[in-house]
Amino acid sequence: MTKEHIKKRDQSIVTNVLEEISIIKHGGHTIRTGRKIVDRDKIGKIDIGLQDNKKLPNQYTGHTYKNKTEKFRLDGHKLLYHLDRILEWQKGERIAPIHIDMGLTKFCNMGCIYCVGVTQGGMTKGMMIKPDALLRFINDCGRLGVRSISFIGDGEPTLNPGLYDAITLAKKLGVDTGMATNGLLINMDRVHDILRDATFIRITLGAADPESFRKIHQSASSNFATIVEKLKTLVKIKRENNYNCTVGIQMVLIPENFDQVIKLAELGAKTGVDYLQIKQCSDTEYREIGINYGDYKKVENDLKEAEKLSNENYLVKVKWNKINIFGETDLYKEGFRKYDICYGTPFLGQISGNGKVYPCGPFFGKERFCMGDIHEESYCNIIMNDKYWKAHQDIIDNVDVHCDCTIGCRQDYINKLLWDLKNPPDHVNFI
Numbered sequence: 001m002t003k004e005h006i007k008k009r010d011q012s013i014v015t016n017v018l019e020e021i022s023i024i025k026h027g028g029h030t031i032r033t034g035r036k037i038v039d040r041d042k043i044g045k046i047d048i049g050l051q052d053n054k055k056l057p058n059q060y061t062g063h064t065y066k067n068k069t070e071k072f073r074l075d076g077h078k079l080l081y082h083l084d085r086i087l088e089w090q091k092g093e094r095i096a097p098i099h100i101d102m103g104l105t106k107f108c109n110m111g112c113i114y115c116v117g118v119t120q121g122g123m124t125k126g127m128m129i130k131p132d133a134l135l136r137f138i139n140d141c142g143r144l145g146v147r148s149i150s151f152i153g154d155g156e157p158t159l160n161p162g163l164y165d166a167i168t169l170a171k172k173l174g175v176d177t178g179m180a181t182n183g184l185l186i187n188m189d190r191v192h193d194i195l196r197d198a199t200f201i202r203i204t205l206g207a208a209d210p211e212s213f214r215k216i217h218q219s220a221s222s223n224f225a226t227i228v229e230k231l232k233t234l235v236k237i238k239r240e241n242n243y244n245c246t247v248g249i250q251m252v253l254i255p256e257n258f259d260q261v262i263k264l265a266e267l268g269a270k271t272g273v274d275y276l277q278i279k280q281c282s283d284t285e286y287r288e289i290g291i292n293y294g295d296y297k298k299v300e301n302d303l304k305e306a307e308k309l310s311n312e313n314y315l316v317k318v319k320w321n322k323i324n325i326f327g328e329t330d331l332y333k334e335g336f337r338k339y340d341i342c343y344g345t346p347f348l349g350q351i352s353g354n355g356k357v358y359p360c361g362p363f364f365g366k367e368r369f370c371m372g373d374i375h376e377e378s379y380c381n382i383i384m385n386d387k388y389w390k391a392h393q394d395i396i397d398n399v400d401v402h403c404d405c406t407i408g409c410r411q412d413y414i415n416k417l418l419w420d421l422k423n424p425p426d427h428v429n430f431i
Helices: 079-091 131-144 163-173 186-197 210-217 222-243 255-271 291-307 377-382 385-397 412-422
Strands: 002-006 013-015 022-024 036-038 098-100 146-153 174-183 200-204 245-254 275-280 315-318 348-351 354-359
Touching: 079 412, 131 163, 131 245, 131 377, 146 163, 163 174, 163 186, 163 291, 186 222, 200 315, 222 245, 222 255, 222 354, 245 255, 255 275, 255 291, 291 315, 377 385
Parallel strands: 098 146, 098 348, 146 174, 174 200, 200 245, 245 275, 275 315
Antiparallel strands: 002 013, 022 036, 348 354
C-alpha cells in the first residue's frame, strides 16, 4: 500500500490510496487531500495482492476477530436476553422474577469483617429456611418460570441441610442454580450433586495466606489450607466427570486485603478455577462497614496486574463499574448512580435466610418492605398478591437511590437499563 504524504500549508496528510486503483477526479470539488481518490470501478478488477503482508480493504476474504467474546459477564447484566419479561413488565403485567438471590440461613461458621449480612436484620444461630419449605419454594419457581436462583447472601448456605436437594430438584424443573459459599463445610459426599446440577459454585475468599485469612475471615488459620484443597478437589472432580459447573473465587476488596490481590490471582491460577472475581465491598446507607471507595485508587495498579494473569482457561475480572464509584463508570459518576429510580426489583427477587421475601437485600429486616414468608404461604401466592406489588411500588415512589440504598447494590446494572427504557431520548426511531 502506497502511503502518499501530502504537504498542505503546515500539515502533512497521509492517505492509503493505492496507485493501481487511483484516479484523478475532476468532477465535483477538491477535498482536503486534493483530487486523487480511489476509482471504485477498479475495485475487484485489478489484482493488488498483499501490501507489506497487510490485509487491504475491499478484498472480502472474511472476518478479522479483534474482540474477545465474554465467557462470563461478571461486571454487567444479562437482562437483554430476557426481552419477553421486559415486555410483560412494560405492559404492566405481574411478572415472576427472572432471577432470585436467596439466603438459606441467618448464621455463619465464619466472621468475615466485611459481612454486610450482619447489618441486614442481624444473625441468629440456627435460624434457616426449613428444608420442606425450601423444596416447596423450588417447585413454585418451576411453575412460575423463574429462570435462576443463587443461594447467596445472609448466612452460609452449606449450613442448611436442604441445599443439595434444592439444587437437584431445581435442575429437574429447568431452573438454573448457583451458590456462593466460604467452602469450609461443603459436603464432599454430595459434591457431585453440585457439580452436575448447578451452574456455578463460587468460593468467597479474601486472602491468599493463612494469617491474612485468619484476620479477614475471623476463622482459624488452618482452615485456609482446607478451603484451598477443597477448591482443587472441586476442579479435579469437575474435569474428571466433564461437568459444566463453573468453579470460581470471589474476593471482596477492602483495605485489609489490598496486599493480597496479586497473590490471590496467582493462587486462583494454581488451583485451576475458572475465574477470580474481585468486587467492591458493598457498604450500607449508614456506611456501617466504613468503606472509603476513594481508597480503591491505591490498589488500582495491582488490580490491573492481576487481570493480566488471565489466560484462555482462567479469567481474573475486576468489577470496575463499582470499584470506580467515585470516578465515572457505566453506572456511577462521582459517587452517584446514573439513574434516579429503582425499577429492577420485580426482575431480581430477594429472599432472606429466615424465609421472608423482600424486594431487595438491604431491606431485610425492614417490616415496611416485607412481602411474605415462604414458610407461611406459597411463593406463587406471594408474588401475585397486592402486598407484593405495593412494596415494589413503594420503592418506585419513595426510595431515594442516592440516599436510602446500599452503595454498589445488586440492582445497579439492570436499573440503568430500565431507567433508560423509562426515560427515552427524543427521536427514538432514528436508531
